[in-house]
Amino acid sequence: MDRIRIRGGRPLEGRIPVSGAKNAALPLMAAALLSDGPLTLTNVPDLADIATMGALLAQHGLEVAHDRAARTLTLSGAAGNLVAPYDIVRKMRASVLVLGPLVARFGEARVSLPGGCAIGTRPVDLHLKGLEQMGAEIALEAGYIHAKAPRGLRGARILFPQVSVGATENLLMAATLAEGETELVNVAREPEIEDLARCLIAMGARIEGLGTDRLRIEGVRRLGPATHAVIPDRIEAGTYACAAAITGGAVLLEGARLDHLGAVARILREAGVAVEEEPGGIRVSRLDGLRGTDVMTEPFPGFATDMQAQFMALMSVAEGAAMVTETIFENRFMHVPELNRMGARINVHGASAIVRGVPRLSGAPVMATDLRASVSLVLAGLAAQGETIVNRVYHLDRGYERVEQKLAAVGADIERIPG
Numbered sequence: 001m002d003r004i005r006i007r008g009g010r011p012l013e014g015r016i017p018v019s020g021a022k023n024a025a026l027p028l029m030a031a032a033l034l035s036d037g038p039l040t041l042t043n044v045p046d047l048a049d050i051a052t053m054g055a056l057l058a059q060h061g062l063e064v065a066h067d068r069a070a071r072t073l074t075l076s077g078a079a080g081n082l083v084a085p086y087d088i089v090r091k092m093r094a095s096v097l098v099l100g101p102l103v104a105r106f107g108e109a110r111v112s113l114p115g116g117c118a119i120g121t122r123p124v125d126l127h128l129k130g131l132e133q134m135g136a137e138i139a140l141e142a143g144y145i146h147a148k149a150p151r152g153l154r155g156a157r158i159l160f161p162q163v164s165v166g167a168t169e170n171l172l173m174a175a176t177l178a179e180g181e182t183e184l185v186n187v188a189r190e191p192e193i194e195d196l197a198r199c200l201i202a203m204g205a206r207i208e209g210l211g212t213d214r215l216r217i218e219g220v221r222r223l224g225p226a227t228h229a230v231i232p233d234r235i236e237a238g239t240y241a242c243a244a245a246i247t248g249g250a251v252l253l254e255g256a257r258l259d260h261l262g263a264v265a266r267i268l269r270e271a272g273v274a275v276e277e278e279p280g281g282i283r284v285s286r287l288d289g290l291r292g293t294d295v296m297t298e299p300f301p302g303f304a305t306d307m308q309a310q311f312m313a314l315m316s317v318a319e320g321a322a323m324v325t326e327t328i329f330e331n332r333f334m335h336v337p338e339l340n341r342m343g344a345r346i347n348v349h350g351a352s353a354i355v356r357g358v359p360r361l362s363g364a365p366v367m368a369t370d371l372r373a374s375v376s377l378v379l380a381g382l383a384a385q386g387e388t389i390v391n392r393v394y395h396l397d398r399g400y401e402r403v404e405q406k407l408a409a410v411g412a413d414i415e416r417i418p419g
């Protein structure tokens, strides 16, 4: 298994290109099941998760043409096999996003239950209840969700008791081919949802309410071909903003969008980081010292849970204390013991962590069990004195494209050790 070696202490200076968003690209790929295509996606990041979703769609029967150099993915054909097997779904929870499109288009699907993961139990009850409201019959059999709607789905008014990104995406896709009107209320407003809706509209779907917490979808008989550019990855941008800040550097995040950062930009500014939009992207630089700043994760436009671990790494070297409260996932503090091994002073009390800033972290061998926890250790390593080895790099490869190359290009002493 590959590892990453970092020798910390170098301020990052220069430009970092921001890739297309993983969490936008994955549902967009699932949307290809709704038509014969071709659906051409541009600005697709080259990541392990994209390869996994490509393999899932290929085994459903789609033709998947991925031109990595051109960052383009073309998906065409109709699904012949309606089963999403455990072996693929277990690798990536976003696989469950094939459920809505398959049932809406083919009247049936068998999708492995994704199960829990390192950050929490992550049930899919809201996805299933919504599909039931649209007329699907759902049974759980041998670890699989079996959904049937032989006469197709019908429009419904679905009120989400809790904001869910994945359930919004699954039901939005399903509703595009349902008979009649669907109203989705209290939907997630993450930029990835609007990106999906725009692509569906380009395919011929009728959707209103983009960017709001209420989506109205008038079902159509069929969807057609489209070409769509994936939005820039706001979490990758936020991560590299923290990298610049933790090293006392200044970088231009090429292609990043300030309106997609939501509360992340405001909180970084409160912490003493300059965040300014420029024609080519977002410029981030640390002003004087970092200030301990409290933060609570919330659905968009609140502070993203996917930025919590990175911000905690930043706060571990800030002046004063910060309270970091995680409200989305029940177990998303696995980075804490590892950061503490690097000299951080963090205590967890239930859903909150108190971070008491220290003047300096020290390098250590570390590992993490999920994507954002892993990258928070990379950030800590960039600021730490001495050498840090981050193990289990496959977590990073799920969501960060060429992380070591992008950071080395702006002055970090970082390399991948194949193994």
Ligand SMILES: CC(=O)N[C@H]1[C@@H](OP(=O)(O)OP(=O)(O)OC[C@H]2O[C@@H](n3ccc(=O)[nH]c3=O)[C@H](O)[C@@H]2O)O[C@H](CO)[C@@H](O)[C@@H]1O
Pocket (backbone or CB within 6 Å): 023, 024, 026, 093, 094, 120, 121, 122, 123, 124, 125, 126, 127, 128, 162, 163, 164, 165, 166, 167, 188, 305, 306, 328, 329, 330
């Ligand atoms: C591929 C992708 O885009 N992943 C993102 C997506 O995950 P994902 O779509 O899985 O996250 P959700 O927004 O659905 O989850 C939010 C909360 O709702 C709960 N819940 C969700 C569905 C459900 O049926 N029942 C239920 O109880 C979850 O356990 C969690 O506590 O949004 C998360 C929240 O911004 C991000 O951290 C993930 O990076």
Ligand SMILES: C=C(OP(=O)(O)O)C(=O)O
Pocket (backbone or CB within 6 Å): 023, 092, 093, 094, 306, 371, 372, 399
């Ligand atoms: C939690 C994440 O992804 P997933 O939902 O695919 O696990 C993430 O991107 O931080």
